[in-house]
Amino acid sequence: MMLAAFIAFAVFALVAGVLVAAFAMVKFTLKLVLLPLKLLFLPILAVFMIVKFALLIAFGAAFVAVLIAVAIVVALVAAPFALIAAIT
Helix, strand or coil: CCHHHHHHHHHHHHHHHHHHHHHHHHHHHHHHHHHHHHHHHHHHHHHHHHHHHHHHHHHHHHHHHHHHHHHHHHHHHHHHHHHHHHHH
């Protein structure tokens, strides 16, 4: 009984080892086959990332410019009230 269980476990371990090795080989093969596609996609991805960061910087600069303009208008409107408050 014990020998049969040991043999069954050994067969199971052998099958599991073969499956793991086969999976590793298939994974490596697919990685090797898909490498040229990855290398072709990298420049396109780089262009998209550069455009993304350029747009983020442009929108950020425009937002800061609008905030500065609003701050100047608020200062021009608030200056007379501040002068009157300082006098009285």
